[in-house]
Amino acid sequence: xxxxxxxxxxxxxxxxxxxxxxxxxxxxxxxxxxxxGGWLTTGDERYYDVxxxxxxxxxxxxxxxxxxxxxxxxxxxxxxxxxxxxxQCHEGTHHPYLDQWEESPHAHVVESAAARESxxxxxxxxxxxxxWGENANYVEKLSGDPLPVVCGVCHDPHGEAMFEGQLxxxxxxxxxxxxxxxxxxNRRPEPDPGSSHGLEPHSPTHGxxxxxxFCAACHVAFMEIVDPATGEFVLESVGHxxxxxxxxxxxxxxxxFPNECGLSTADRGYFGCVDSGCHSSEQSAASALTAASAxxxxxxxxxHDLLVIVDPNLSEPGGEIDPTNPTFTVAExxxxxxxxxxxxxxxxxxxxxxxxxxHNPFLMESLLISSIAAVEDEYGAILPRVSGTDWDAxxxxxxxxxxxx
Numbered sequence: 442x443x444x445x446x447x448x449x450x451x452x453x454x455x456x457x458x459x460x461x462x463x464x465x466x467x468x469x470x471x472x473x474x475x476x477x478g479g480w481l482t483t484g485d486e487r488y489y490d491v492x493x494x495x496x497x498x499x500x501x502x503x504x505x506x507x508x509x510x511x512x513x514x515x516x517x518x519x520x521x522x523x524x525x526x527x528x529q530c531h532e533g534t535h536h537p538y539l540d541q542w543e544e545s546p547h548a549h550v551v552e553s554a555a556a557r558e559s560x561x562x563x564x565x566x567x568x569x570x571x572x573w574g575e576n577a578n579y580v581e582k583l584s585g586d587p588l589p590v591v592c593g594v595c596h597d598p599h600g601e602a603m604f605e606g607q608l609x610x611x612x613x614x615x616x617x618x619x620x621x622x623x624x625x626x627n628r629r630p631e632p633d634p635g636s637s638h639g640l641e642p643h644s645p646t647h648g649x650x651x652x653x654x655f656c657a658a659c660h661v662a663f664m665e666i667v668d669p670a671t672g673e674f675v676l677e678s679v680g681h682x683x684x685x686x687x688x689x690x691x692x693x694x695x696x697x698f699p700n701e702c703g704l705s706t707a708d709r710g711y712f713g714c715v716d717s718g719c720h721s722s723e724q725s726a727a728s729a730l731t732a733a734s735a736x737x738x739x740x741x742x743x744x745h746d747l748l749v750i751v752d753p754n755l756s757e758p759g760g761e762i763d764p765t766n767p768t769f770t771v772a773e774x775x776x777x778x779x780x781x782x783x784x785x786x787x788x789x790x791x792x793x794x795x796x797x798x799x800h801n802p803f804l805m806e807s808l809l810i811s812s813i814a815a816v817e818d819e820y821g822a823i824l825p826r827v828s829g830t831d832w833d834a835x836x837x838x839x840x841x842x843x844x845x846x
Contacts, residue, residue, distance in 0.1 A: 444491035464530035467492035474498030527592040541681040544697030547590035563625040622656040632777040659685035662713030733802040740809040771819040775812035803843035
């Protein structure tokens with residue numbers, strides 16, 4: 442791992458400084474122990490690199506008298522208010538992993554569904570590790586206080602360099618079962634008539650094999666940010682707010698969620714769109730997103746107007762769109778696709794922009810066009826008007842625009 446060669450990594454970086462040494466050597470930084478020692482105390486070369494004690498603390502007591510009660514366990518908890526854990530080193534303007542993580546939804550998943558056992562596999566750090574077959578002991582393992590999606594959930598601190606970034610699972614796999622992000626971010630992307638939530642998507646994902654880094658290409662984009670007025674270094678953004686097109690402050694620094702700003706390159710950062718190789722420039726990405734979003738919003742409104750006529754209560758019990766009725770109707774399928782297009786927010790501008798439009802606009806546009814056509818065919822007798830649009834031609838046009846997969 443990189444930790445095992447941290448000292449040489451610093452010395453070969455070209456900008457080694459004494460104040461960096463605390464994070465490139467073995468000492469009390471990172472562990473819950475208050476015992477000082479290691480490189481910072483002795484300056485002894487045997488404390489080069491990040492070793493066991495950085496995370497676990499001193500092991501002499503356990504080595505001299507091995508008992509379960511004195512095993513030096515590492516902590517999984519992270520936070521800018523803590524003086525232990527991964528964040529004690531992985532923070533700051535040059536590697537703000539912790540700082541940006543705290544601004545991300547991953548840091549707040551326990552605020553929603555962690556208390557429900559059925560949701561623990563993705564909304565409780567301890568539950569995710571269990572679901573993924575991780576049995577190692579750590580300080581918070583048996584705690585009733587749920588961890589969010591902390592560093593140690595996605596990254597294996599002991600892992601061999603099998604996957605980039607010491608990830609527990611590959612980020613570039615085409616398998617939904619093994620690709621790291623999709624192990625949680627792929628819940629109910631298709632309607633399930635047997636589920637009480639069958640008419641609502643939950644954490645759907647789409648993608649293409651043309652993008653070799655998959656989710657990470659856009660959601661974990663690295664970018665050196667300099668002040669536009671002075672050209673001075675401001676931040677090495679490491680993408681751990683997981684926002685593909687974040688709103689920016691006056692210096693170009695990504696702002697925390699929620700992101701409520703315009704779509705121009707002056708308002709948002711599109712560097713992930715360029716870094717992924719999908720777009721030649723930030724401006725081309727912004728232009729494509731603006732055009733696709735307007736088209737998506739038009740189709741969603743068209744479908745919504747039809748569904749309100751078919752069932753004025755929409756997803757409330759009763760009528761053609763009824764989640765309590767096991768019979769799956771055309772209107773329910775169309776409603777699910779409409780919700781898929783709007784997934785992510787109650788506001789048109791955010792949900793269609795950051796959701797379906799960004800991930801796979803050709804798929805989503807095709808679903809909406811097909812849904813409108815199906816509703817008109819199925820319920821034409823009760824609709825006061827049918828658009829008269831040749832939806833087959835519209836669908837053909839979308840497929841002709843779509844890149845070859």
